[in-house]
Amino acid sequence: MIxxxxxxxxxxxxxxxxxxxxxxxxxxIWFLAFMPFLVLSxxxxxxxxxxxxxxxxxxxxxxxxxxxxxxxxxxxxxxSSSHPTGMGLGAILLxxxxxxxxxxxxxxxxxxLIAHGGITTLGANAFSMAVVGPFVSFGVFHLLKKMNVxxxxxxxFAATLGSLSTYFVTSLQLGLAFADGNLLLSVSKFLGVxxxxxxxxxxxxGVLTVVVYNLxxxxxxxxxxVV
Numbered sequence: 065m066i067x068x069x070x071x072x073x074x075x076x077x078x079x080x081x082x083x084x085x086x087x088x089x090x091x092x093i094w095f096l097a098f099m100p101f102l103v104l105s106x107x108x109x110x111x112x113x114x115x116x117x118x119x120x121x122x123x124x125x126x127x128x129x130x131x132x133x134x135x136x137x138x139x140x141x142x143x144s145s146s147h148p149t150g151m152g153l154g155a156i157l158l159x160x161x162x163x164x165x166x167x168x169x170x171x172x173x174x175x176x177l178i179a180h181g182g183i184t185t186l187g188a189n190a191f192s193m194a195v196v197g198p199f200v201s202f203g204v205f206h207l208l209k210k211m212n213v214x215x216x217x218x219x220x221f222a223a224t225l226g227s228l229s230t231y232f233v234t235s236l237q238l239g240l241a242f243a244d245g246n247l248l249l250s251v252s253k254f255l256g257v258x259x260x261x262x263x264x265x266x267x268x269x270g271v272l273t274v275v276v277y278n279l280x281x282x283x284x285x286x287x288x289x290v291v
Contacts, residue, residue, distance in 0.1 A: 083182025095187025105164035126154030152223030155198035167194020192233035201226030224270035
């Protein structure tokens with residue numbers, strides 16, 4: 065375990081798990097876990113795109129937003145890096161299933177264009193960022209909405225907690241893959257590496273998401289979305 069915490073390269077501790085870093089069995093397990101969500105997401109989007117042209121517009125916008133934010137890596141400790149995910153806003157506006165395809169596209173482009181993440185680790189990265197993150201953001205937003213919490217606060221906490229949940233799952237994935245007899249200790253070590261930078265980054269992402277949400281809410285097209 066110490067070898068991975070002290071001796072791994074920079075990209076091994078980015079939120080996107082790097083190419084070839086996961087053992088093959090774990091890469092395959094996470095790919096299998098992710099695939100049903102991708103299939104359902106594609107089916108849902110196919111129907112949405114036929115019935116609602118506005119959904120196409122916001123889909124492209126959310127993909128650009130997520131690609132830009134998640135490409136902004138910030139150096140952390142022990143050769144690691146953190147970054148925003150950009151997935152919370154789309155989960156709130158389009159629903160979490162739409163964001164599965166968005167996140168997958170973003171991850172593939174980043175792996176191919178900027179060597180951020182990898183193809184063999186796509187399943188693990190997509191499960192944490194394109195599945196868990198959006199579903200947490202969507203759930204938090206609608207839970208707070210039902211509690212009559214101010215919408216700005218709802219958007220903020222949804223985006224912030226969605227981002228943090230992505231890093232928690234990534235830490236769990238790495239902890240499971242490299243557990244040395246003590247899973248809890250293994251996961252906590254990976255969490256410790258990420259949290260120094262990811263907590264403030266997630267808070268900043270929450271604030272930015274509120275700003276962008278407010279700007280989009282002033283457009284005519286926004287009113288046609290089911291929020």
